[in-house]
Amino acid sequence: MRNSWAFAWGGLVGILGGLIGLGGAEFRLPVLVGIFKYHTLQAIIINLIISLVTVIFSFIFRSGVVGLEDVVAHLATILNILAGSLIGSYVGVSYATRINERQLNRIVVIFLVFISILLIGHNVLFSVESWPIPDLLRMSMGFVAGIAIGIFSSMLGVAGGELIIPTIVLVFAIDIKLAGSLSLAISIPTIMMGLFKYRNQPRFKEIKLEREFLVAMAFGSIVGALIGSNLLKYVSSSFLYVILGTILLLSALKLAHHKSAA
Numbered sequence: 001m002r003n004s005w006a007f008a009w010g011g012l013v014g015i016l017g018g019l020i021g022l023g024g025a026e027f028r029l030p031v032l033v034g035i036f037k038y039h040t041l042q043a044i045i046i047n048l049i050i051s052l053v054t055v056i057f058s059f060i061f062r063s064g065v066v067g068l069e070d071v072v073a074h075l076a077t078i079l080n081i082l083a084g085s086l087i088g089s090y091v092g093v094s095y096a097t098r099i100n101e102r103q104l105n106r107i108v109v110i111f112l113v114f115i116s117i118l119l120i121g122h123n124v125l126f127s128v129e130s131w132p133i134p135d136l137l138r139m140s141m142g143f144v145a146g147i148a149i150g151i152f153s154s155m156l157g158v159a160g161g162e163l164i165i166p167t168i169v170l171v172f173a174i175d176i177k178l179a180g181s182l183s184l185a186i187s188i189p190t191i192m193m194g195l196f197k198y199r200n201q202p203r204f205k206e207i208k209l210e211r212e213f214l215v216a217m218a219f220g221s222i223v224g225a226l227i228g229s230n231l232l233k234y235v236s237s238s239f240l241y242v243i244l245g246t247i248l249l250l251s252a253l254k255l256a257h258h259k260s261a262a
Helices: 002-020 025-034 040-062 068-073 075-096 101-120 122-127 135-156 161-172 176-198 202-231 237-261
Strands: none
Touching: 002 025, 002 040, 002 202, 025 040, 025 101, 040 176, 040 202, 068 075, 068 176, 075 135, 075 161, 075 176, 101 161, 101 237, 135 161, 135 176, 161 176
16 A cells, blocks of 8 residues: 555656656655654655656656757756756765754755745746846856755755756746756756765665565656646646745745654
8 A cells, every 4th residue: 555655656746757857856855754754864865766757767767858959968967967966966965964854854854945935936937037247157157056056956955946947048048848857867866865875874775675666666656756747738837836836835834843743
């Protein structure tokens, strides 16, 4: 039964990943902690593993809607943000493994609330014209944003898409649907760096005992990513962001309650 629920939750979050261009980890993290009762650091590592599966398949499935040639045409943008995110991801793991469970929980809750506000207010955010800035400054902003994204990715077990997409849209003036695919391309190596850094942690070795759970949730994520990618042409992104932001805010409140009850 537990693995069936893992598949179901993996599928639900995978739909969000395929639809928007996210790993869906921000929604999965409260589920892993609040419903499946994993310790926060365990949940973060599991989240990274499932996120990696989700973003890889979301990227593949979305290529039928957002062509690979469009992604390749913006390779410079990908490499710009990725250079920073790999550094941030490497640094973030060190912080996550040094602070205690209560502090880590607090950071997770604050991050979830911030992202929910970002999603709910996306109409205002994306209505702003791209900033008229010199190319060198644009590259510097992308690099610095990448570092921050990488830190959050490895610390919280997320792909960082909610931060990557606004950065691409505002700083590099790229359409939001294409930004979603670029975000996935940036997220894949960023997540891999985080997992590489976690590999020697005791919690990582414990995760190996959860193989059946991981497979069930990962398979559900693949199915969900396929569904979400096919819905990309039909669902209003504007409406969807508001709904997802609201769900995420409720998830943050649930996680905060779980923390205080612990």
